[in-house]
Amino acid sequence: MEFIIKAKGHKNVSATHKTTLEITKEDYLTPTGHCIIGIDADKSMTDFSEEFKEKLRNAKKIIVEIEVEGIKDTIIGEGHKDLILNHPTDMVIRKSNYICPRTLMINANKSAKDINREIVKKLKEGKELIFKIIV
Template sequence: MEFTIRAKGHKNISATHKTTLEITKEDYLTPTGHCIIGIEANKSMFDFTDEFKEKLRNAKKIIVEIEVEGIKDTIIGEGHKDLILNHPTDIVIRKSNYICPRTLMINANKSAKDINRKIVKKLKEGKKLIFRIKIDD
């Protein structure tokens, strides 16, 4: 099962946060948003079906593939039975096991600072981001 979100970069993207990575539906980014790698996302967790949310909660492995102009990076994490998955604008990947309405997955192997720097450079130029969430059934 897969869910694809499209977003775009912004000149203020730094992608230096050590524990989280985020995309948002918001249309702006301040220089302090160190975990944000994409803005103006075309979908939020509100757009996930109930079936997809349930699969995320039960997933032992969630794969997020990010792609910008053919350059890809992959983040692997896990679900949790307590995931809320209802934030209207933000989707956050966490290296920790902290859960809030913005949390997509926990115990991830990468945060914003770990993303391929070629991707980050393109995002700083405002390029388009494809954010694919995959669950192994």
């Protein structure tokens, strides 16, 4: 099962955070948002079906594929039975096992700083981001 979100980059994308990566429905990004790689997302966790949320909670492996202008990167993490998955604007991938309403997956193999720098460069130019969640 997969869920696709479209977002866009912003001139303030730095993608330097060491433990998290985020996309948001917010339409702005301050220079301190080091984990945010995409803004103005067309969907959020509130758009997930209950079936999809249950699959995420029970998943031993969640894959997120990010793509910008044909350049792809893949992040692999895990679900957890306690995932809340109800934040109206933010979706966070975490290397840690911390869970809050914004958490999409935990124990991820990558954070913002690990993303392909060609993707980051294009996101700084405001290019479209395709964020595909596969479970």
